[in-house]
Amino acid sequence: MSWLKRIFDNRHRRARAAEGAGQWRRAAALWAEAGEPERAAEALIHLAERGGDLEMRLEAWYDALRWLPEDEEERREEVERRMGMAVLEDARTRGAASAEEKRRLAEAASRLERLDRGVEAAEAYAMLGRKEDQARCLELAGEVEKLEALLSETNEADRKETELRRLLGDYENALRYGARLEARQALREALRVSGEERSVAELLRRLEARMPPRDRVVLGVGGKRLCFVGSLPAVLGRGDEVEIRVRGTSVSRRHAEITLSGGKLVLRDLDSRNGTLVRGVPVAGAIELAGPTEIGLGDDVSLEVRPKEGFVVIDVRSGFDRGTRVIVGAGALRCAEVAATITFDAGWAVLTADPGASLALDGQTCALPVHLLLEDRVEVDGVEVEVLS
Template identity: 50%
Template sequence: MSFFRRLFDTRARQALDAEVQGDLRKAAYLWVDMGDPGKAAELMTRLGEQAKNVEEKVQAWVDALRFMPPDREDGRRDLEARIGVAVLESARERGAVSADAKRKLVDAAERLERAEKWVEAADCYELLGRNEDLARCLEHAGEIERLEKVLETTHAKEQRDARLRRLVSEQEMATRVGARDVARRALREATLLAPSDPSIAEMLRRIEEKWPRGRRLKLDVGGARVGLVGSLPAVIGRSDADVVVRGGSVSRRHCEIARREDAVVVRDLGSRNGTLIAGVPIAGEIALSGPTEIGLGDDVSLRVSPGAQGIAIDVLRGLDRGERVVAGEAELRVAGLSATFVFVDDRAVMQPDAGVSVVLGAQNVAAGVDLLYGDVITVGGVRVEVLA
């Protein structure tokens, strides 16, 4: 604009007055109105320099960029760089956690790239976790050493992510076919690779809370309750026992059943009302020659039946009449069910007999099933539920 127009144009005087008074935005808009966007861009650039917070700086420089004539490339690059660096510094200080903060940081990175500020653009992409863009900008900047570290980290992350995907897929397949131990081990490894992933932690928590504890299990087999005890001796008593039998004459730990070589023996554990065979209290340890009725005091009686695949203990009289427990150290078999049960380490495993169909949930299963509380399994047409 000519000197004389500045001198006599009312808007020019208003713009100069506004500039003197510090109202740079008003002055800028007046210069734009007078057809001098370059002057307006200069004033808005100054306004951004004077601003006290990032938001005001960025807004002023965005307006300056909007006013800057297209042919002033150096000025436009300078403003792009100013905006990008301001947002980057704010993100370093405050973090880029929210979606809005990330969006602003992406915009800043793109502006810095246009301004050919490759290192600063790389810093933006690093905060965003965009390693491919980070590597590209470092390559432009010639930051070879940092680039090599990024590539190493990226390769390690890709390997970790690939392993994590394989583990999650492995646990999904294992869970479907009943191989819960395989699924649990896969999830435990996955949590080490991704400790902050809540979905993996939740999958592991769900399987761990349903995992049977100890070597005891209760089943509902076709409507009948059956207990499994995977160790001998098996203590029978009112509480704190492997086989819990309720009754007024039953001591907390009343007697125990054990194997001695090829014989099954019963031993009283100092009970208050005695362990009776044929109505006579036993003293010490008695070997059983076959199915034998045993009294626990006056009001509870059991039948103990030795077998090759577990010792069956049936409650004949008392509050738990009709219940059965099968105890042993190897494979256990439940009458009427075409499967065996075994406790392996901390697992309870059901193995169907050859050729017997097994359905776990809605999935046909061809091998053994690691049992969890709440499982419902159909074995050769018989419904089996694992009770908690």
């Protein structure tokens, strides 16, 4: 078609009019109808360059590539470069979180690499966490210093990942076999290595949430509640801060104190509101008790206390906690129901089976003492023990 005919051809006039009105996609369609694919491509490229929504711009560039002749290699490469850079710039600004955004960025990285834009391709691969692809692009681009830094960073990351896997394995094994102090230490170290990784922090939080209160653990054995307290002297009362909590309407927050002195059990009233009684008789100050003795805290709670070698056994006979047995002392604590001792390691309750007695934690045989956690189920020589609180 001659240049003169082009000027007066109706489709050409409408295409130029659409361009003048800023209707670039319509102009592209009209140029295509007029048999001018290159002009159609230019209209679409102009539309993409005007900015706006990334999806719209990419669609315009894709359509432009369909109209550009295959032998226009330089022009086609320029369009692809602009597409890749537009996606990369968008990722720099907004990130690439969704699956679609990651797919689009990966496509842009591949396109930029194919066009020998190694530095930009490496940046895109870095955003995707694809270290090997990033290294390859930096090598192709001749970015020696950046490549060396990446390799050093990758080696350090691999070392940390290996160390983290080892520590988490140590945690799982220690947890399974009852070595909970070691499990907690492994998690604390894993948290440091991982840079405060949220999932590791959550594992540590859950473990520590299952630790019984310091110097105290309540076990369920054969329907009985056995409370072990690892400190003497010990205060009895209804307050939350006392070592031995006994509830009753006549019990003071800090009612009385017991201790062992020279192998003798000593009871001291702590100026309680309703008094402390020994065999029904009110006492003032401290009194030494010999053998099993009934004591009262006010008029609605009665206890039987029995001194043992190194610890004291207290049975609650009446009151809200009737039926509870408390074993209190500063050393190894025992009860007749279980062939084991309870001690406290830095405040944490530890169950140690007697020599020759079998010990299993949640069905797993244990050769070493178990640091107890809430909800643990332990079996000692066939006797089931549940950690209640």
